[in-house]
Amino acid sequence: MKSDLLKRMIDELEKKGRLAMERKYMQHGSTTIFEHSVHVAYTSLQMKRKLHIKADETSLVRGALLHDYFLYDWHIKGDRRSLHGFAHPQKALENAREDFALNAIEENIIARHMFPLTLLPPTCREAWIVCLADKYCALGETLSIRLPGTTANS
Numbered sequence: 001m002k003s004d005l006l007k008r009m010i011d012e013l014e015k016k017g018r019l020a021m022e023r024k025y026m027q028h029g030s031t032t033i034f035e036h037s038v039h040v041a042y043t044s045l046q047m048k049r050k051l052h053i054k055a056d057e058t059s060l061v062r063g064a065l066l067h068d069y070f071l072y073d074w075h076i077k078g079d080r081r082s083l084h085g086f087a088h089p090q091k092a093l094e095n096a097r098e099d100f101a102l103n104a105i106e107e108n109i110i111a112r113h114m115f116p117l118t119l120l121p122p123t124c125r126e127a128w129i130v131c132l133a134d135k136y137c138a139l140g141e142t143l144s145i146r147l148p149g150t151t152a153n154s
């Protein structure tokens, strides 16, 4: 079972914004960007709770769900593909700002999640959690293995 908070946030972001678009774009291996974002949000929440980290759960989950809200297929060859790793956090932030009223924590999560590829590190606990959870989930998705704590079924 996903947490109630996660379910509520997915529902809200799909209804009020373009989160559903992420269902048609692939991220790593056979995982869609939507699935990846849910994995990252779930894993972030697990990390926060298991390690008893003081953090804002709502902002953590919202930011994690929106961290890859760039809304294009990055596998298509072209300029965008070569710059994707560096540029997509800013594009995700612009898109998310268009659709939602973001707080500073959510903005930091989205903008800084690719550290250290992008040079500026996260500046709040929530953004550090998502930055780590994103890499952990990406590893499991790329290798097509289910790492502990990445999905509600594991």
Ligand SMILES: [Fe+2]
Pocket (backbone or CB within 6 Å): 067, 068, 088, 089, 113, 114
């Ligand atoms: Fe990303």
Ligand SMILES: [Fe+2]
Pocket (backbone or CB within 6 Å): 036, 040, 067, 068, 134
């Ligand atoms: Fe990601």
